[in-house]
Amino acid sequence: MKTLWSQMDQFTDAPTKQMLQALVKRKQKFENYATQCRRWRWTSLICLGLLCIMIMIKSPAPQLVLQEMLSHTFYLFWMMATAFAYCTSYYFKKKEEKAEGDFHKLRCEIIQKSTDLWPQPDKWKARESVFQMMKHQYDINLYFESK
Template identity: 75%
Template sequence: MDSLWKQLDRFADGPTKQMLQALVKRKLKYENYAKQCRRWQWASLVCFSLMCVLLIFKSFNAPQASPQLILQEILGHTVYLCWIMASAFAYCTSYYFKKKEEKAEGEFHKLRCEIIQKSTDLWPQPEKWGARESVFHLMKHRYDINLYFESK
């Protein structure tokens, strides 16, 4: 990462470099929250699925499986309650990380749009416009950050 910022010395000034570094940090933060959210969503799905499989297995082995007996089985054994609590915990945690992900995405997108809008000020038109293109290309291919258009 340091070699990239050393490369940018010839294409951008100090404040522009700091804005680009902040943009990369926000992108990494956003991707981290997205990854955590997906992990907890999968954990929630696995916990809930295992609980359902246990209940189905138990209901097929019972001589008469009625909804009342299944509910009584769920409430009577702590194993099922633990699976329900684990599923609920995983779901709530995934919801928490989803909110964090949305907030981080908004911050990332806002800074990205700000850089795009201020690109004419950061790289004056005639003399440094080629440097702007080099920086945009580098950010696109190195970090998958599109600085060409404001749309997501």
Template identity: 60%
Template sequence: MRNVESALDQLDRFTDEPTKQMLRGLIKRKRKYENYKKQSFRWQAAALICAASFCLFVAWKGYGKNSILGELLNDSMYMLWILSAAFAYSTAYFFKKKEEKAEADFHKLRCEIIQKSTDLWPQPEEWKSRETVYKVMKQQYDINLYFESK
């Protein structure tokens, strides 16, 4: 958070305090979105690893078609693998939904800032300083304020 403050403090002469608050909120939402994206990917990978290792182990054991169901129900190790894969998948699904909501919130605020740019920098000399703010946001935080498209 300290990094956010130092980069935005450089913009004191280019923005007013309400605009800086909007930019802080935008940075916070971007970080939240990226965090959920990482978590979602990690749990998807865990679910894939669990499912693949389960399938490989069952194939390695070489059970016949008749005995595989009985073997799955009798051995607690198989149930542990199945439950682990199911848990990882459901957690990945949970984080994917959170990621989509965070992305929508981030995109909504980003579009709002773009649409209100004429109100945030109303004077012609302030309008020129808008370019500096946009460059800092793009370079420091990888947030595009030039266009509304994702």
């Protein structure tokens, strides 16, 4: 990663390099929240599935399911675990959406200001190299504003 940023010195100036580094950090933050959200969603789904399986196995009659669930702390624990996992996934989803918005906003800003960041015609060719490196190394598309 250090060599990539040292290569960027020949194609960009210091402020542009900092903008690109901030963009990479925001992308990593967004991906981290997305991963956490997926993990907690799967956890909540597994907890709910286990709760349903345990109720189906242990319940003597379908009419007594609610009574069975409320009378044993074991079932209450699984209901609380499921609710906690779901709420945590919801929390990370909100964080993910905010991080995605911040990432997309900075990405669009770089795209819109590319004529100011690489003003000379010879620097404009360097822009293409930077955009390709960002696309291949970090999967960040700086060619178009659409997601």
